[in-house]
Structure formats: C-alpha cells, structure tokens
Amino acid sequence: MFSASAHTQYRFPGGFHPRDCERTKALTSSAPLTPLAPSDRLILPLTQHIGAPGEPLIKKGDTVALGQIIAASKAAVSAPVHATVSGVVTDVAPCMLPTGVAVPSVILDNDHENRWDDSITPDPNAESRTPAELRERIRAGGLVGMGGAAFPTAVKLNVPQGQTADTLLINGVECEPYLTCDHRSMLENTNELLDGAKLARIILGAKNIIFGVEVNKPDAIKVIRDAIQQRGVKDAHVAELAVRYPQGGEKQLIYAATGRKVPIGALPVSVGVVVLNVSTTIQVSATLRTGKPFIERAFTVTGRVCEPKNLVVRLGTLLSDLVDACGGLQPDAVKLVLGGPMMGVALSRLQVPVTKGSSGLIALDPGEDIPDESPCIHCGRCTRVCPMKLQTTMIDMYVRRRRYESAKAAGVMNCIECGACTYVCPAKRQLTQMCRVGKRMVPLLVK
Amino acid sequence: MQSVTLKGIHGNWNASPSPHIRDNVTTRGLMRDVCIALLPALACGVYFYGWQSLRVIIACAISAVTSEFAYQKLAKKPVRVNDLSALVTGLLLACNLPPTAPWWLCVIGGVIAIVLIKQIFGGVGQNFFNPALGARAILMISWATQMTAVMAAQPGVMTGVDTVSIATPLAMRYVSEPTPYTIGQLFLGNIPGMLGETSKLALLIGLAYLLARRVITWHIPVTFIGTALILFTIKHGTIFDGSISGVVFSSQQALYQILSGGLFLGAIFMATDYVTSPIHPLGKVVMGVGCGLILFVIREFNPAYPEGCSFAILLMNLLTPLVNRVFKPKMFGERPAPKAVKKTGEVKSVA
Numbered sequence: 001m002f003s004a005s006a007h008t009q010y011r012f013p014g015g016f017h018p019r020d021c022e023r024t025k026a027l028t029s030s031a032p033l034t035p036l037a038p039s040d041r042l043i044l045p046l047t048q049h050i051g052a053p054g055e056p057l058i059k060k061g062d063t064v065a066l067g068q069i070i071a072a073s074k075a076a077v078s079a080p081v082h083a084t085v086s087g088v089v090t091d092v093a094p095c096m097l098p099t100g101v102a103v104p105s106v107i108l109d110n111d112h113e114n115r116w117d118d119s120i121t122p123d124p125n126a127e128s129r130t131p132a133e134l135r136e137r138i139r140a141g142g143l144v145g146m147g148g149a150a151f152p153t154a155v156k157l158n159v160p161q162g163q164t165a166d167t168l169l170i171n172g173v174e175c176e177p178y179l180t181c182d183h184r185s186m187l188e189n190t191n192e193l194l195d196g197a198k199l200a201r202i203i204l205g206a207k208n209i210i211f212g213v214e215v216n217k218p219d220a221i222k223v224i225r226d227a228i229q230q231r232g233v234k235d236a237h238v239a240e241l242a243v244r245y246p247q248g249g250e251k252q253l254i255y256a257a258t259g260r261k262v263p264i265g266a267l268p269v270s271v272g273v274v275v276l277n278v279s280t281t282i283q284v285s286a287t288l289r290t291g292k293p294f295i296e297r298a299f300t301v302t303g304r305v306c307e308p309k310n311l312v313v314r315l316g317t318l319l320s321d322l323v324d325a326c327g328g329l330q331p332d333a334v335k336l337v338l339g340g341p342m343m344g345v346a347l348s349r350l351q352v353p354v355t356k357g358s359s360g361l362i363a364l365d366p367g368e369d370i371p372d373e374s375p376c377i378h379c380g381r382c383t384r385v386c387p388m389k390l391q392t393t394m395i396d397m398y399v400r401r402r403r404y405e406s407a408k409a410a411g412v413m414n415c416i417e418c419g420a421c422t423y424v425c426p427a428k429r430q431l432t433q434m435c436r437v438g439k440r441m442v443p444l445l446v447k
Numbered sequence: 448m449q450s451v452t453l454k455g456i457h458g459n460w461n462a463s464p465s466p467h468i469r470d471n472v473t474t475r476g477l478m479r480d481v482c483i484a485l486l487p488a489l490a491c492g493v494y495f496y497g498w499q500s501l502r503v504i505i506a507c508a509i510s511a512v513t514s515e516f517a518y519q520k521l522a523k524k525p526v527r528v529n530d531l532s533a534l535v536t537g538l539l540l541a542c543n544l545p546p547t548a549p550w551w552l553c554v555i556g557g558v559i560a561i562v563l564i565k566q567i568f569g570g571v572g573q574n575f576f577n578p579a580l581g582a583r584a585i586l587m588i589s590w591a592t593q594m595t596a597v598m599a600a601q602p603g604v605m606t607g608v609d610t611v612s613i614a615t616p617l618a619m620r621y622v623s624e625p626t627p628y629t630i631g632q633l634f635l636g637n638i639p640g641m642l643g644e645t646s647k648l649a650l651l652i653g654l655a656y657l658l659a660r661r662v663i664t665w666h667i668p669v670t671f672i673g674t675a676l677i678l679f680t681i682k683h684g685t686i687f688d689g690s691i692s693g694v695v696f697s698s699q700q701a702l703y704q705i706l707s708g709g710l711f712l713g714a715i716f717m718a719t720d721y722v723t724s725p726i727h728p729l730g731k732v733v734m735g736v737g738c739g740l741i742l743f744v745i746r747e748f749n750p751a752y753p754e755g756c757s758f759a760i761l762l763m764n765l766l767t768p769l770v771n772r773v774f775k776p777k778m779f780g781e782r783p784a785p786k787a788v789k790k791t792g793e794v795k796s797v798a
Contacts, residue, residue, distance in 0.1 A: 013779055019470060177468065251780065264780045335461040342466040349460070362467075370463045374530065375572040377474055380726035388779045393726070411778050419466030426472045427572075433464040 010259045012252040014387040015244040016424060018342070022216065024177040027308045028300050033184045035296075035312040036325055038085045038110050042316030043095050043353040044070065045105045049144040050151050051077035056104065062089045065117040067293050069140075070106050079152045079356075080142045083108060084295040084314040086115040098319075098338045098345050098352045105353075108316065119291075126288040131157075131203040134288060138203075141287035142294045142356075147171060147182075147248065147277035148339060150357030153284065156276070157203045159269055165204045166272045169257055170197055170281055172213040172220060173241065173248035176340025179360045181298035182278045184310045186213070186220040189282045190227045196285030197276075198233065204274055209236035212257045216243045245342065246418035250275050252387050264414055279359075300360035301326045304333035313354050319361055320350040333363035342419040371428040382421035382431055388414050392421040392431045399438040404445050412438035474571075477662055478531035484656045485538050485716065487649035492642040495600040496546035500642050504541040506550045510557025511537030518566045532571045536560050539579035542643025542712055543757070544586075545597045552593055556582045576764050577720045580713075580757050587757070597639040613639045616707040617746070617753040626703075630687070633706035644712040654715045663719045666731035667738075671714035672705060674739025679704040682747060709756035710742065717756075723764040730767075730774040737763045 046054040052075030058064060064083040072080035087110045095105035126134065139154035159165050170193070174182040186193060197209045213221050221238050228236050239257040241247055251262045253275060260271040268275055276284070283294055295315055299322070302308040306327030313322060319338070323329060337344040338358050382392040390411045398407040415435040422432040492500040515533035519526045540556050560582035565574045574581075587594045599613045616638055619626045632638050636646025644650075657663045679701035680686050687702040704710075709717075714735070718724060724734050738759045745755025 016470075018468065020468065255779075261780045264778060266780075335463075335467065337465075337467050339465075341468045344465055344467065346462040346465070346467065347460060348462050364467055370461075370467070371469065374474055374527065375570060377477075377532075377572045377721045378726055379477065379721045381472070383726055383776070389776045389781075390778060391726070391775055414778055417465075423466050423468065424470050424472065426470075426474045426477055428469065428473070430464060432466065436464070 010256050011242060011244065012247065012255045012387055013389055014385045014420065015246060016385045016420060017243055018177045018245050021177045021243065025180050028180045028302045028310055029183055031308065031310045033188055033298055033310045033312050038314045039317050039321045040110050042085060042108045042110065042314065043105050043318065044081055044084065044108060044316040045095065045097055045103045045353065045355060046071035046081055047103050048081060048150060048356040049079040050149060051075065051079065054078065054081050056092050056106065058089050058106065060089055060091055064089060064108065065115045067120050067295060068117040077152055077155050079144050080140065082142055082293040082295055084316050085110040086113050087111040096352055098347055098358065121291045123288060123291060126199060127202065131205065134199065134203050137288055138284060143280065143283055143287060144356045145277055146279040146283065146297055146357065146359065148343065148357050148359065153280055156274060157200060159204060163269050164272060165206045165269050165274045167208045167210060167258060168197060168201050168204055168206045169254060169273050169275045170209065170211045170278055171248055171253055171275050172211055172278045173253055175214065175245045175248040176342050178302050178362050179300050179340050181300040181310050181359055183217050183220055185279055185282055185298050187223055190223050192282045192285040193278055194227050194231060194233060196281035199288050200276060200281060200284055207235055210257050211238045212241055212253050213238055214241045214243045214247060246387055246420060249387060249416050249418060294356060299354060302360065302362055304330040304363040304365050306330060315356060316353045318350065319352055319354065322361060323350060329363050332365045334366050335364040337362045337364060342423065343417065373429050374427045376427050376429060379426060381424040381426065385420040385424050387418060387420065388416060390415060392435065395438055396429060396431045396434040399434040404438065404442050407438040408442045408446050412442060415439060474530045478535050480657065480660045480662045481535050482531065482538060484653035485542065487652045488542060488643040488646060489538065491636050491646035491649040492546060495602055495636055495645065496598060496642065497601065497605045500546040502550065503544055503546060503548050503553055503642055504538065506553035507541040507544065507557050508534055508537035510554040511540065511561050514558045514561035518562050524570065527571065530571065533561055536578045539716060540582055543579055543583040543641055545594065546642045547596050547598055548593060552586060552590060556586050559585050572722050574722060576761055577717055577723045580717055580761055583757055584761060599639050600637045600645065602637060615639050630702065630706065641709060644709040647706055647711045650711040650715050664728065664731065666728055667719045667724060667735045668714045670732050670735025671718055671738045672710060674736045675710060675742055676701055676705050678739065678743040704746065708754045713756040713760050718760045723767055725767055725770045725774065727774060727776055730770045733770050733774055734763050737766065
C-alpha cells in the first residue's frame with residue numbers, strides 16, 4: 001500500500017523552486033536547537049493569535065509564576081497567554097507588535113527563580129482522556145498554530161458537527177528559504193512529534209496520520225520513518241514532497257499529500273483533513289503530557305548575523321536579545337525580516353517580542369534589496385506560479401486603478417499572499433502587495 | 448514603490464512589503480535573450496544577401512532605439528531604453544524588411560513601430576499590435592514596391608551584387624509550377640525573401656534557445672505551425688512528396704507552404720510577443736490556432752496577396768484582450784465537490 005518512491009503523486013498547481021533555498025537553509029540546517037536563557041525583561045502581548053483579544057488577568061506590580069495565565073478571553077476563538085518567566089509585572093501598556101500595530105502587553109521583569117505555577121500538573125495517561133478533555137487542556141495551554149497563522153489549536157482540533165476528519169496532516173514542509181527550526185524540531189524531537197500526532201489523532205477521531213516533508217530534508221524523512229516503525233504507529237506515513245514553494249500553504253499541502261482540493265471558501269476539514277504544523281504538534285505532546293503551557297518555541301536567527309543559530313526562546317523575548325545571542329549583526333545587514341523571506345514582515349526596529357506565530361529572524365544584505373518597479377510586459381509568469389491560479393497581473397491593474405469590484409471578481413479574496421507572483425515578476429512589480437491592498441479594501445468598499 | 452528607510456532605535460532598517468527576495472529574471476534579461484535568439488537569423492540574412500542586410504539591421508535598430516529615447520524625453524516619461532525592448536523591436540523590424548530596403552524605409556519603419564504603435568498607446572506593455580509587424584504592415588501598404596523588392600540569395604557574396612528582383616517561393620507558384628526551389632533551399636534559407644525569415648534552421652535554433660531559457664513556452668509556435676501544417680495537408684492532400692534536394696519542388700504540398708514566407712519567423716518571434724499574445728496556456732493555444740487558420744485563409748483564398756503571416760498575427764493581436772478574458776484558468780478549488788473527495792478514510796497518495 002505504501003510505495004517507497006521518492007515522489008508524491010500530486011503536485012499543487014503553480015509554485016516554483018526558490019533559487020537560493022538550499023544555500024540559505026544550509027546556514028542553520030545543522031545548527032541544533034539551543035535553549036536560550038530567559039532575558040531580564042520580556043514583553044508579552046495579550047493577543048498573539050487570530051480571534052478575540054485577550055483581557056489582562058493581572059495588574060501592574062503583581063508577582064507572577066512561570067506558566068500562570070496572565071490574559072484570557074471567554075470567546076470561543078481565542079487563546080490565553082501565560083507568563084513565560086516568573087517575576088514581577090512592571091507595567092501593562094500598549095507595545096508595538098512586529099507588524100507595527102500597538103496592542104496591550106504585559107511587561108514582565110524576570111526574577112530568574114523559575115517558580116512554576118501550582119496549577120501545572122503532568123498527566124501520565126493522556127490517552128484515556130476524552131477528546132473534549134484533551135481539547136480543553138490544549139485550549140488552557142494557549143496553543144496556536146506555530147507556522148505563522150496563529151489560529152487557536154483547540155478550535156482547529158474541534159471537528160464541526162456533521163463533518164468528519166479522516167486524516168491528520170502534519171506540516172513539516174518549511175518551504176520558506178532560510179528557516180530551519182521546523183527541520184531541527186523534526187530531527188531532535190521526533191518522539192514528541194509522533195506522540196503529539198497520535199494524541200491529536202485521538203482528539204480528531206481520524207484514521208490516518210501523514211507527515212508532509214519535502215525531499216530536501218532526507219534526514220527528517222528518515223528519522224520520522226524509523227520512529228514510526230520502531231514505535232509501531234499504525235496508519236502513519238511520510239509523504240515525500242518535491243521541493244516547491246509555497247507547499248507549506250494549507251490547501252497546497254493537502255492537495256500535494258492527498259490529492260484533495262479544498263473548495264474556495266471552505267475549511268480543510270470539508271475534505272476530511274486537519275493540518276498541524278510540526279512545532280504545534282510537538283507542543284501538543286508537551287502540553288498534554290507535562291501540563292506545561294505554550295511558553296517557548298523553536299526560532300531560527302539567520303542571514304547576516306555573526307553566528308546563525310536555531311534557538312529555543314521564551315515567548316516575549318525581545319528580538320534584540322536574540323540578535324545579541326547570535327553575536328550581533330554583520331555590518332552589511334540592511335533589512336530585518338521576522339518570519340520567512342517570502343511572507344515575513346520587514347521590521348523597523350528590534351525592540352519587539354517573539355510571539356506565538358513567529359518562526360525566525362533574518363537579516364538581509366543590500367544584494368537582496370527590493371528593485372524598482374517597471375511596467376508589466378504581460379509575460380504571464382505571475383499567473384503561472386500562483387498556487388491559487390489567480391490572474392495576479394489583472395488584480396494588480398484593478399487595485400491600482402481602484403476598480404475593487406473587478407478585483408473581487410478576479411478572486412483577490414482568495415489570494416494567500418505567498419509572494420510567488422512578486423518573486424518571479426521580471427518587471428519587479430509589487431503584485432502581492434496590491435493583492436493585500438485589494439483584500440483590505442474589497443470588504444470595506446464592495447458589497 | 449521604492450523601499451522606504453525608517454529610523455529605528457538601533458539604526459536605519461529598510462522596510463518594504465514581502466517578499467524580500469526576488470528571482471533574477473528581469474525585463475532587460477528577457478529582451479537580451481530575444482536579441483541573442485535572433486542572431487542566427489540575422490547572421491543568415493547577412494550571409495545570403497550581403498552587407499546591405501547589415502545596413503538594414505543597423506538602421507532599424509538605431510531608428511527604433513532613438514525613437515524610444517526621443518519620445519520618452521519629449522513626453523517627459525521615464526527613459527526605459529535600457530530595458531532593450533526597443534532594440535528587440537528594431538531587430539524584428541529588420542527581419543521583416545527586404546534586404547534591399549533603402550535606409551529611409553528602415554528609419555520610417557522604426558519611428559512608426561516605436562512612436563505610432565508602441566509609445567502612443569502607453570509604451571511597453573500597453574500596445575495592442577506587435578510594433579514591428581504593425582510597422583511592416585504600414586510600410587507594405589505605403590511603399591509596396593520597395594517592400595516587395597526581394598533579391599535572389601547569393602550565399603557568401605557580400606558585396607557588388609546587382610539587386611535582381613525575383614519572385615519569392617510563395618509568389619513563384621503563380622509563375623512556374625513546379626517551382627525552381629528545393630526543400631533544402633527552403634529550410635536553409637537560400638531563397639529570396641525578407642531579411643530574417645528565410646532560414647528556418649536559424650529560426651529553429653533561436654526557438655531552441657528561447658525555450659531553453661524559458662523566455663517563451665511551446666504553445667504558440669507549435670500550435671501556429673501545426674495548425675497551418677494540418678490545414679495545408681488537408682488542402683493539398685500531401686505533406687511532402689519525397690524529393691529532398693536537386694529536384695524541383697512542387698508548391699502543391701503542405702511542407703512547401705510551411706517552409707515558405709514568414710511563418711517560422713512569425714510563429715517563433717512575432718506571435719509570441721508577451722504584450723500582444725494571451726497570458727494563459729489555453730489562450731496561447733487559441734492564439735496559435737487562430738493565427739494558423741487566418742494564415743491559411745489569406746494564402747489560399749487571396750491570390751493577390753501570397754503571404755498572410757503578418758496580417759494573421761495582427762488580427763490575433765487584436766483578439767488578445769478578449770482571449771485573455773474568456774480563456775482564463777479556473778481558480779484552485781473553484782469547482783466545488785472535486786472527485787478526489789472520499790470520506791471513506793482512504794488516503795489516495797502515499798509515499
């Protein structure tokens with residue numbers, strides 16, 4: 001039933017192979033995950049997820065324990081935030097997120113005592129819990145998707161009534177150049193990865209587990225396969241995928257690994273699949289077994305830093321502390337990107353915290369700076385690489401002329417903002433940015 | 448949209464929207480590749496018709512590039528001569544002129560192509576006719592004598608040749624049947640014709656280069672030539688009667704039609720122009736088939752005009768915006784209820 005062939009049967013439409021993918025990943029792909037000692041001061045935004053904002057549960061001057069809930073919301077789609085060190089709340093005030101938006105945040109001074117909160121209790125027999133109990137522990141643990149979208153994991157693992165999920169798909173694609181923290185997590189935390197996948201499968205009531213990994217990580221494919229065999233995990237296998245950006249996109253990965261197309265406007269569960277990122281899966285295991293909430297994550301610091309590293313960092317650690325831990329920036333660094341080079345956000349300052357959805361910090365040199373735009377020559381490269389098969393060049397024209405009805409009709413709302421069109425454009429046009437503008441303007445202006 | 452430098456606390460960091468890395472393909476690079484791909488055909492033009500061909504090539508190139516520069520300066524637009532698109536237009540125009548074309552014809556052609564057909568409509572990316580072909584059509588109508596004054600090919604004889612007007616293979620079929628040309632001559636280009644159109648071998652080398660460099664896709668050249676081949680085969684009942692060389696070659700077979708005139712030049716270099724051809728693969732196929740069909744109709748049903756390639760492409764140029772609208776790809780997941788969905792717990796792909 002399971003062929004050993006190195007290729008998947010399916011390939012998502014569009015996409016491309018980033019030209020420096022191997023070179024840039026090699027900077028850190030053999031750098032082991034290294035825990036970073038928590039800083040003296042951390043900034044914890046009270047909203048680090050998609051959904052309802054968190055309300056503070058502590059006030060200025062309070063002493064908090066490690067793992068104590070400091071913000072939560074009663075809304076269905078939300079995730080609590082925990083103290084990631086023990087210490088004193090210096091202030092509750094708006095702080096800048098990497099995206100440039102100010103949100104209420106807790107400024108926490110570390111007392112370096114690592115006092116764990118009393119509520120944290122290990123659970124030796126998580127398997128015997130009901131799915132609802134497991135989901136509640138995941139919700140209380142503050143888990144969100146760690147691949148970037150930061151959607152609350154407990155909500156994702158709750159299959160809507162009338163629908164079933166037969167397949168749990170673990171996203172180990174990490175298709176962005178430069179980033180390797182998921183790759184290292186697969187190599188170093190293989191047991192937790194398998195355990196988390198088995199527990200998530202119980203919650204979903206699914207039959208199959210598929211680990212989607214690109215063939216440029218043969219070591220990860222091997223260790224996961226060996227671990228599946230050693231532990232005798234049933235109905236679990238690794239889908240070896242061709243190296244192609246943006247295969248880590250949820251719909252693209254589902255198609256590449258299972259051949260199922262998620263209809264426009266529908267959730268993956270409508271085709272019986274739920275996708276979890278590898279880091280999230282590992283955190284599922286940690287939270288359900290040890291009771292420890294989501295307080296730290298794997299994080300790649302790479303590019304033009306003196307010592308590129310893979311770190312395990314407490315949430316709330318300032319990016320400037322991470323750069324210092326990597327020996328500082330090289331003199332030719334001109335741009336700092338939080339996340340991957342294709343979808344990440346360029347930072348205007350480093351005094352911003354690591355949040356639940358951020359996976360890496362990349363310092364880029366002038367050689368990778370953005371060239372000026374020139375007129376579109378209608379070569380069609382953008383539509384060829386678009387994983388959603390949109391007419392990006394038309395959307396670009398519509399948005400610039402403020403023809404938002406036409407942009408909507410051309411499908412701008414289905415853009416996943418992967419950046420593929422802009423990457424390949426010979427005229428260097430800001431196609432993705434125009435799609436973003438369209439996605440923001442259409443709901444406001446088009447009925 | 449240039450990158451903006453913002454003052455941070457640590458220093459100045461460039462801030463711009465993602466993606467932060469780019470492919471190294473540029474408009475200039477693509478245009479340079481088209482110029483390189485044209486070199487074999489241009490070299491054949493010089494080899495078969497002497498130095499006067501080189502004079503035509505240089506006059507067209509200078510005229511096109513200068514027109515672009517002058518127009519952009521006068522219209523106070525950004526000067527984009529560096530993207531080499533005007534040079535491509537100039538070289539393509541030269542390919543579409545007779546090697547005997549006087550210098551003033553070349554200059555007028557370059558000005559018409561750049562100013563009247565390209566820049567007036569907004570410059571690169573905005574014109575709806577292929578500039579070189581549009582210019583050729585206007586020259587053809589205005590100076591028919593000069594535009595049809597083709598000469599016999601004299602390989603390697605570079606100078607001192609008296610220009611002898613002679614019938615092209617496509618016109619020859621009305622003069623003598625079977626024609627004096629062999630299939631080898633038609634393929635190598637040792638025949639009278641426009642400067643860059645006669646050597647099919649050189650044009651195919653250019654095609655191979657363009658495909659290898661991924662400048663164009665196979666869709667338009669293959670469907671254009673393929674459609675013409677099928678239609679002429681149906682008309683004449685035979686593709687090729689078997690005589691390779693040294694034997695007179697009857698025009699009453701499909702291969703004669705395919706290897707004559709501007710079909711290869713048009714299918715490889717003119718109909719594949721990004722700006723004036725459809726974006727999507729299906730649209731490109733429509734373009735190729737449409738061009739082949741119109742070419743066939745003009746050549747077969749209009750004895751007054753033996754060649755039909757330019758007008759076939761120009762007509763399809765006009766249809767391109769419509770083709771782009773009608774033959775666009777479906778969005779990913781646009782059709783609901785795909786067949787692959789089975790909620791039986793079976794996973795279709797396994798590795």
